[in-house]
Amino acid sequence: MKRRLAPYFLILPGGLWLLLFFVLPMGIMLSLSLMEGDVVSGYQMTFHWQTYVDGIQNYREQIVRSLIYGLITTVVQIILAFPIAYWIAFRGGRHKSTYLLLLLLPFFVSFVLRTISWRFVLTDEGLLLAPLKSAGLLPADFHIIGTAPAVIGGLVYNFLPFMILPIYVALERIDPRVVEAAKDLYATPVQVFTRVIFPLALPGVFAGVLMTFVPASSDYVNSAVLGSSGTTMIGQVIQSQYLTSQNYPTASALSFTLMAILLIGIFTYARALGTEDVLKVAAR
Amino acid sequence: MAPAPAPVRRRSRGRTGDRLLFVYTWLIIAWLALPIFIMIMFGFNDTKGRYNQTWQGFTFKWYGRLLEIPALTEAVRNSLLIAVGTTVVAGALGTLVGLALGRYRFRGHGTTNFVMFAVIASPELVMGASLLSFFVYIGAGLGKTTILISHVMFSISFVAVVVRARVLTLDRYIEEAARDLGAGPWTTFRLVTWPMIFPAVLAGGLLAFVLSIDDFVITNFTAGTTTTFPLWIWGATRVGLPPQVNVMGTLIFAVGILIALASALSSRRRPS
Numbered sequence: 001m002k003r004r005l006a007p008y009f010l011i012l013p014g015g016l017w018l019l020l021f022f023v024l025p026m027g028i029m030l031s032l033s034l035m036e037g038d039v040v041s042g043y044q045m046t047f048h049w050q051t052y053v054d055g056i057q058n059y060r061e062q063i064v065r066s067l068i069y070g071l072i073t074t075v076v077q078i079i080l081a082f083p084i085a086y087w088i089a090f091r092g093g094r095h096k097s098t099y100l101l102l103l104l105l106p107f108f109v110s111f112v113l114r115t116i117s118w119r120f121v122l123t124d125e126g127l128l129l130a131p132l133k134s135a136g137l138l139p140a141d142f143h144i145i146g147t148a149p150a151v152i153g154g155l156v157y158n159f160l161p162f163m164i165l166p167i168y169v170a171l172e173r174i175d176p177r178v179v180e181a182a183k184d185l186y187a188t189p190v191q192v193f194t195r196v197i198f199p200l201a202l203p204g205v206f207a208g209v210l211m212t213f214v215p216a217s218s219d220y221v222n223s224a225v226l227g228s229s230g231t232t233m234i235g236q237v238i239q240s241q242y243l244t245s246q247n248y249p250t251a252s253a254l255s256f257t258l259m260a261i262l263l264i265g266i267f268t269y270a271r272a273l274g275t276e277d278v279l280k281v282a283a284r
Numbered sequence: 285m286a287p288a289p290a291p292v293r294r295r296s297r298g299r300t301g302d303r304l305l306f307v308y309t310w311l312i313i314a315w316l317a318l319p320i321f322i323m324i325m326f327g328f329n330d331t332k333g334r335y336n337q338t339w340q341g342f343t344f345k346w347y348g349r350l351l352e353i354p355a356l357t358e359a360v361r362n363s364l365l366i367a368v369g370t371t372v373v374a375g376a377l378g379t380l381v382g383l384a385l386g387r388y389r390f391r392g393h394g395t396t397n398f399v400m401f402a403v404i405a406s407p408e409l410v411m412g413a414s415l416l417s418f419f420v421y422i423g424a425g426l427g428k429t430t431i432l433i434s435h436v437m438f439s440i441s442f443v444a445v446v447v448r449a450r451v452l453t454l455d456r457y458i459e460e461a462a463r464d465l466g467a468g469p470w471t472t473f474r475l476v477t478w479p480m481i482f483p484a485v486l487a488g489g490l491l492a493f494v495l496s497i498d499d500f501v502i503t504n505f506t507a508g509t510t511t512t513f514p515l516w517i518w519g520a521t522r523v524g525l526p527p528q529v530n531v532m533g534t535l536i537f538a539v540g541i542l543i544a545l546a547s548a549l550s551s552r553r554r555p556s
Contacts, residue, residue: 010384011396014377014440018399021437022411025418029410032417039420084312087305101544102313108540109320112500112514113533116521117319120337127322160316210405218407221500225521235409242416242505255413262407 033252043249051253059237059254066233067261069148070217073155074163074209080156081163081208086197089171100168103161115154115225119145122226146228154222159215163208170204171197206273214262234258320537327530335524346527353528359516360532362428363497366512370435370496375489377436378443382488383481385444386451403441411438412505419506426508434506435496442495443488450484490543497536 033051037043056063088099106114121127122144132138144150174197182196220235227233234254241251326336330343351357385396403411415434419426458480462472500514507515513536517529 004390007384007388007390008392010380010388011392014381014444015396015399017377017437017440018403021415021418021433022399022403025411025414028421029414029417032421043421080312083305084309087302087309091302091305097548099309099313101548103316104544105320105541106316107494107498108537108544109323109533110498110500110514110517110536112517113323113529114319116517116525117322121318121322126337157316160312214405214407218409220409221518238409238413239504242413248417248420251413252417255410259407259410266405 029252030256032248033256035249037249039246039248048249051249052257055250055253056257059234062232062234062237063258063261065231066217066235066258067265069152069155069223069231069233070213072152073159073216074213076152076156077160077163077212078167078205078208081160081167082201085164085167085171085201085204089168089174096172100165103164106158106161111158112221112225115158115221118150118154118157119225122150145226146231148227148231151223151227151231151233154226155216155219158219158222159212162211162215166207166211167201167204170201170207174200202273206270209269210266214266217262218258323530324534324537327527327534329527329530331527336527336530337524346531350528350531353526355511356516356520356526356528356532359511360513362431362510363513366428366432366435367493367497369432370439371489371493373432374436374439374443374492375485378440378488378492379447379481379485381440381444382447382484383451386448386454400441400444403438404445408438408499408501412502415502416505426506427510430506430508431503431510431512434502435492435499438499438502439492439495442491443485446488446491447481447484450481454480486547490547494540 031045032043034045034047034049035043036046036048084103088096092099119126122129124130124143124145129138129142129144133140133142178200179192179196182192187195217233218235220233220239223231223233224236235258238251238254238258241247241254245251325339327346328342328344329336329339330341330345331338332340381396381400384390385393385400412434415430415437416426419430424430454477459472459476462476463469467475498514499512500518503512503515504518511519513532517525520526520529
């Protein structure tokens with residue numbers, strides 16, 4: 001009897017903490033998004049769905065832009081991450097952990113500080129553009145800061161290790177004999193890659209997408225530091241609705257909408273690329 | 285150990301490809317490290333004006349004048365306090381959850397796993413927003429306590445996942461042997477289980493510390509008027525960052541690297 005209760009005692013404090021400060025706040029945010037009122041006079045539950053309709057209508061541009069930026073970031077990251085994960089997994093030899101530590105170096109510096117550092121490098125009078133402009137290689141009115149590529153570049157930069165690591169883990173698990181077998185069966189290098197290595201790496205790509213698409217499309221630091229009014233993302237809107245306007249119902253409705261869209265996206269993607277299908281592709 | 289025989293290269297093209305990949309890998313590493321390099325370098329910049337943006341000569345003086353900005357010092361102190369608190373609380377609670385998930389099968393096992401995953405996968409923005417909604421709704425004042433509560437919340441899952449992974453690899457017969465030899469449950473835990481899971485508890489705690497000290501998004505929502513190191517940097521961006529920020533960042537970076545190297549070395553020495 002006592003042994004059967006043991007796991008519940010172990011879970012109790014942590015579980016209670018998460019129930020109180022993760023699950024319950026989500027529920028309160030949901031109900032707040034359907035209330036009307038303000039900070040001073042309080043909020044009444046009126047099931048005011050109109051908040052969602054208005055929020056989505058007013059900020060459709062920012063929502064769509066965030067998803068597009070998140071999508072581009074993720075695709076660019078897969079392309080950038082694959083070769084480096086491949087190199088470390090198959091050619092890293094005994095230096096694998098050194099390479100991994102080098103890739104994790106940025107995490108020892110604050111996320112905000114790193115992003116500001118990029119602003120510093122890329123700004124109009126900064127380390128990169130000033131010399132190029134004075135040498136006449138770029139027109140004087142050339143900008144990077146404030147453009148969409150600057151924001152996407154920042155997102156790619158900040159979340160790239162989260163894409164490299166899961167792909168690396170998946171590639172590292174591949175039995176080298178499988179690759180050898182493919183070669184022995186006269187597969188060309190391209191076929192070895194497309195028919196054997198890439199399908200086996202798909203679970204890693206999936207984990208990487210999960211770990212980068214969600215934070216990238218809900219980010220507001222990169223677009224605030226590296227962007228301009230033309231690159232505003234939904235995260236910035238939600239942040240200012242909460243912290244500046246204190247318009248809690250709208251802000252709650254927008255963050256719920258964002259989460260719903262991200263969840264639907266992730267589930268659709270998981271179904272399209274589900275584990276069974278991955279196995280089927282591998283077996284083909 | 286004898287070196288494994290080198291695989292026979294079939295084509296020279298493979299070699300060129302390898303060389304390209306090698307160069308590419310180092311280019312990416314350099315790109316990832318560039319902002320760190322700039323941060324460290326401009327901590328040594330003998331800047332005269334308020335903007336620390338152009339190189340004006342080498343100096344050590346900012347290291348001596350590190351604590352001259354009271355608000356910054358206060359923010360760093362808050363960050364350290366909260367990170368230590370998070371490490372202790374989330375370390376303890378997360379370890380218990382990890383033990384339960386790794387060791388027992390019970391009703392609610394799947395649900396607990398799902399909640400752990402949900403916390404890790406949820407956008408920080410949404411967690412921060414929901415916590416702020418919650419604190420506003422119950423009328424709690426924002427400050428160090430609410431920051432600590434939120435940091436513990438998102439760190440528990442990471443600690444639990446790390447500890448669970450370790451518990452799953454443990455040989456249960458070692459504990460049964462201890463019990464057969466007359467050790468009670470508590471003695472078994474203290475003398476057998478705890479030493480075996482300790483590396484994972486340490487790793488989970490370090491992870492909690494790093495996540496807490498660097499967190500910006502959730503803290504931004506739950507801090508009120510309290511500042512932490514990342515929040516102070518964020519607020520100071522518009523007026524220009526003083527070199528002290530670079531020095532603080534450099535010191536935190538150096539300590540982090542030292543701890544990472546020390547734990548990597550100690551785990552290498554331990555036979556696994």
